[in-house]
Amino acid sequence: MRKTLLAASAALVFAAGPAMAQQKTIKIGFVSTFSGPTAVIGNDMRDSFELALDHLGRKIGGLPVEVIYEDDQQKPEVGKQKTEKLIESDKVDFISGYIWSNVLLASIKPVVDSKTFLVIANAGPSQVAGELCSPYVFSTSWQNDQTPQAMGLYMNQKGVKSVFLIGPNYAAGKDMLAGVASTFKGKVVGQELTTWPAQLDFSAELSKAKAANPDSIFVFYPGKAGVQFLSQYEQAGLKGKIPLYTAYTIDELSLPLQKELALGVPGTQEWVNDLPNEANKKFVADYIKKYPGHKPSFYGAQSYDAVNLINSAVVATKGNLSDKEALRKAMEKANFKSVRGGFKFGNNHMPIQNFYLQDVVKDAKGDFVLKTVATVVKDGQDDFHAKCPMK
Amino acid sequence: MTLIIEQCLNGLQFGLLLFLLAAGLTLVFGIMDLVNLAHGSLYMIGAYFAATFAAWTGSFVLGAVLALVATLMVGMAVEVIAMRRLYGRDHLDHVLATFGLILFFDESVRLIWGPEGMSLPLPSWLNRSVQILPGINYSAYRLAIIVVTLVVAVLLYVLVMRTRMGMLIRAGASNREMVGALGVNIKLLYTLVFGLGAALAGLAGLMQAPILTVQIGMGENILILAFVITVIGGIGSIRGALVAAIFVGFVDTLGRAFFPDLLRMVLSKDAASTAAPALSSMLIYLLMAIVLVVKPEGLFSAGQK
Numbered sequence: 001m002r003k004t005l006l007a008a009s010a011a012l013v014f015a016a017g018p019a020m021a022q023q024k025t026i027k028i029g030f031v032s033t034f035s036g037p038t039a040v041i042g043n044d045m046r047d048s049f050e051l052a053l054d055h056l057g058r059k060i061g062g063l064p065v066e067v068i069y070e071d072d073q074q075k076p077e078v079g080k081q082k083t084e085k086l087i088e089s090d091k092v093d094f095i096s097g098y099i100w101s102n103v104l105l106a107s108i109k110p111v112v113d114s115k116t117f118l119v120i121a122n123a124g125p126s127q128v129a130g131e132l133c134s135p136y137v138f139s140t141s142w143q144n145d146q147t148p149q150a151m152g153l154y155m156n157q158k159g160v161k162s163v164f165l166i167g168p169n170y171a172a173g174k175d176m177l178a179g180v181a182s183t184f185k186g187k188v189v190g191q192e193l194t195t196w197p198a199q200l201d202f203s204a205e206l207s208k209a210k211a212a213n214p215d216s217i218f219v220f221y222p223g224k225a226g227v228q229f230l231s232q233y234e235q236a237g238l239k240g241k242i243p244l245y246t247a248y249t250i251d252e253l254s255l256p257l258q259k260e261l262a263l264g265v266p267g268t269q270e271w272v273n274d275l276p277n278e279a280n281k282k283f284v285a286d287y288i289k290k291y292p293g294h295k296p297s298f299y300g301a302q303s304y305d306a307v308n309l310i311n312s313a314v315v316a317t318k319g320n321l322s323d324k325e326a327l328r329k330a331m332e333k334a335n336f337k338s339v340r341g342g343f344k345f346g347n348n349h350m351p352i353q354n355f356y357l358q359d360v361v362k363d364a365k366g367d368f369v370l371k372t373v374a375t376v377v378k379d380g381q382d383d384f385h386a387k388c389p390m391k
Numbered sequence: 392m393t394l395i396i397e398q399c400l401n402g403l404q405f406g407l408l409l410f411l412l413a414a415g416l417t418l419v420f421g422i423m424d425l426v427n428l429a430h431g432s433l434y435m436i437g438a439y440f441a442a443t444f445a446a447w448t449g450s451f452v453l454g455a456v457l458a459l460v461a462t463l464m465v466g467m468a469v470e471v472i473a474m475r476r477l478y479g480r481d482h483l484d485h486v487l488a489t490f491g492l493i494l495f496f497d498e499s500v501r502l503i504w505g506p507e508g509m510s511l512p513l514p515s516w517l518n519r520s521v522q523i524l525p526g527i528n529y530s531a532y533r534l535a536i537i538v539v540t541l542v543v544a545v546l547l548y549v550l551v552m553r554t555r556m557g558m559l560i561r562a563g564a565s566n567r568e569m570v571g572a573l574g575v576n577i578k579l580l581y582t583l584v585f586g587l588g589a590a591l592a593g594l595a596g597l598m599q600a601p602i603l604t605v606q607i608g609m610g611e612n613i614l615i616l617a618f619v620i621t622v623i624g625g626i627g628s629i630r631g632a633l634v635a636a637i638f639v640g641f642v643d644t645l646g647r648a649f650f651p652d653l654l655r656m657v658l659s660k661d662a663a664s665t666a667a668p669a670l671s672s673m674l675i676y677l678l679m680a681i682v683l684v685v686k687p688e689g690l691f692s693a694g695q696k
Contacts, residue, residue, distance in 0.1 A: 193668050199647075200603045205647070207398055207648065211397070235513070235601075237520025
């Protein structure tokens with residue numbers, strides 16, 4: 001009896017084998033933060049990623065797709081471990097995600113070593129745009145310095161004479177503050193980096209900014225820290241006295257908590273929910289329909305683009321993933337309808353794209369929403385592409 | 392000069408807030424000999440209650456008072472249901488059980504309030520800055536925190552040093568068995584002490600909520616500081632907790648405020664601004680290490696054994 005069973009199951013295995021080989025499944029690993037206070041960001045990325053797959057009929061290049069989501073807990077060492085797991089035991093074809101620059105920097109080596117294609121959906125450390133660039137690494141977001149650089153340009157337009165910079169002490173925080181300082185023509189009167197992500201009370205930094213008496217304050221605080229910063233800025237009596245300029249501090253995820261605090265505080269971004277292209281209208285409308293009570297953020301928009309980028313390359317190579325060279329060439333074309341209205345890749349696989357000025361307004365229903373005000377940078381490319389050996 | 396005064400106020404405010412958390416922790420640790428990792432969860436619960444009640448009643452103060460009562464109830468319930476089974480057991484059991492409680496509270500909050508977190512808006516009379524000295528404006532809310540915590544510290548002092556219950560608490564901290572042998576209802580005393588500790592943690596949480604927003608796991612980072620204060624101040628000593636908390640608040644805030652500038656004198660600007668936050672967050676632990684070497688029992692130890 002036992003032998004019969006064994007034989008039968010062996011037969012089944014062999015019978016199933018060829019059938020499975022024909023029906024190749026595209027495996028995508030997605031590393032993001034799904035626990036702790038910044039899980040809201042990871043969830044928004046996952047929701048948008050899933051929505052993009054829905055729009056493609058749950059198929060990538062006509063092939064069935066399996067997505068494995070892994071939680072990096074916002075810790076570089078955990079992110080690296082999860083990335084290695086996806087590559088070594090799940091043997092994924094593509095990896096995407098990554099909110100945090102420090103997590104990405106820790107995780108990038110196993111990806112590049114295994115020649116797995118990576119589509120970064122948020123983080124943009126300067127190293128990855130420069131000397132660490134790789135034929136297998138693409139980004140649907142930006143290089144960290146770019147968004148604050150756009151803000152620096154806007155501050156010049158406004159005639160701001162001096163600025164005090166505050167941001168978190170990790171890879172992205174340093175890039176952001178360097179970014180705004182590189183384009184801002186006025187004087188940087190002070191700079192404070194805070195312990196990240198543990199420090200949430202900015203009283204000491206705000207007091208120092210106040211004492212330096214600058215024309216303006218620039219901050220970068222993604223996620224909940226942005227809410228905390230804005231409320232402490234108001235409590236310190238700085239609102240209306242020293243204007244605030246931001247990057248990645250006010251978005252659709254933090255705005256429901258920031259509310260009035262965010263009114264009149266400008267930010268720059270490569271994607272805003274009201275960008276008037278068809279792909280974006282569909283993305284925003286269907287997101288709100290699929291996830292009632294939520295609004296898509298730029299994190300989600302970049303994740304949505306990541307799926308479409310992967311899809312465009314798999315379609316172009318007719319599902320043949322073994323020819324990595326052909327796949328890379330197809331990816332480089334960025335031949336898909338981006339929700340930010342189209343972009344090209346630079347030599348370092350970072351998008352060359354526009355940056356917009358966004359402002360917070362109250363809509364007809366009394367909700368606080370983000371609105372595009374102006375285009376600050378047209379077809380901007382990051383400063384690090386010259387350091388990338390790929391031509 | 393203005394900056395120094397302002398930074399000292401920042402340090403005092405942070406220190407006093409830590410005192411509320413550490414006072415509850417040190418009471419429970421000293422009297423009941425219970426390591427309570429879930430103390431931070433009570434801090435979180437206090438903040439969530441305050442945000443909810445303030446939204447219901449439309450009043451910040453009323454919401455805060457209701458939240459305080461509710462956290463006291465939750466604390467006493469936790470003592471009766473869970474903690475009571477842990478007395479006399481090994482400290483490792485305490486750590487395991489109260490760590491379990493952290494997970495329980497975090498998940499419960501996720502189920503009840505959702506994962507997004509909440510905000511507790513301040514009324515306009517607190518959400519502004521006031522002039523305290525000519526040329527010095529300070530956040531009205533942070534001043535309010537200083538006043539409230541000082542009042543609570545005085546009340547706590549009166550309670551512990553001048554009342555019968557306080558006498559039992561102090562006796563319990565020095566020698567628990569003897570107090571029990573003298574016929575004091577230890578069970579009731581423990582429930583009350585634990586509830587008091589919970590209420591203090593809840594008060595700290597709800598006062599911190601408008602500054603830091605309300606979110607899951609908000610108590611875990613600050614709990615580490617509270618433990619450091621308990622160790623520095625001496626386990627079981629309220630006075631020690633007060634002194635150590637203010638000390639830690641000052642070291643942390645002034646470290647963050649002035650250490651980077653000092654470091655810039657010896658290091659390059661870039662290296663200094665990168666290293667300073669890391670080094671200044673280590674100052675507190677250095678302080679603890681020094682205290683442990685010089686006075687292993689803490690500055691004001693209650694139970695001399």
